[in-house]
């Protein structure tokens with residue numbers, strides 16, 4: 529049960545924190561599944577089983593991507609970071625440096641989203 533992994537009393541958490549928790553725990557589970565399927569596929573000698581495990585791994589990647597998109601749409605801080613780093617080509621640390629140096633809302637700055645009372 530996901531409430532077992534809460535780190536504060538449930539009644540003290542905002543609706544946003546609880547929804548984000550459910551999405552993050554689910555994302556972690558999907559990423560674990562990707563890792564497990566990948567390793568088992570590499571470890572098996574049976575080509576049919578390998579194909580099935582890789583197929584399942586790709587499905588878990590799809591599930592993880594869907595959750596990440598939900599997180600992006602639901603959390604402005606995540607959205608800011610994802611917008612900064614995803615689907616870019618420059619060296620990642622250079623992107624961070626640019627984001628901070630240019631004074632863009634970005635990698636480690638305050639965002640308006642952190643100030644909003646999100647559906648308490």
Ligand SMILES: [Fe+2]
Pocket residue numbers: 558561587588591
């Ligand atoms: Fe899944």
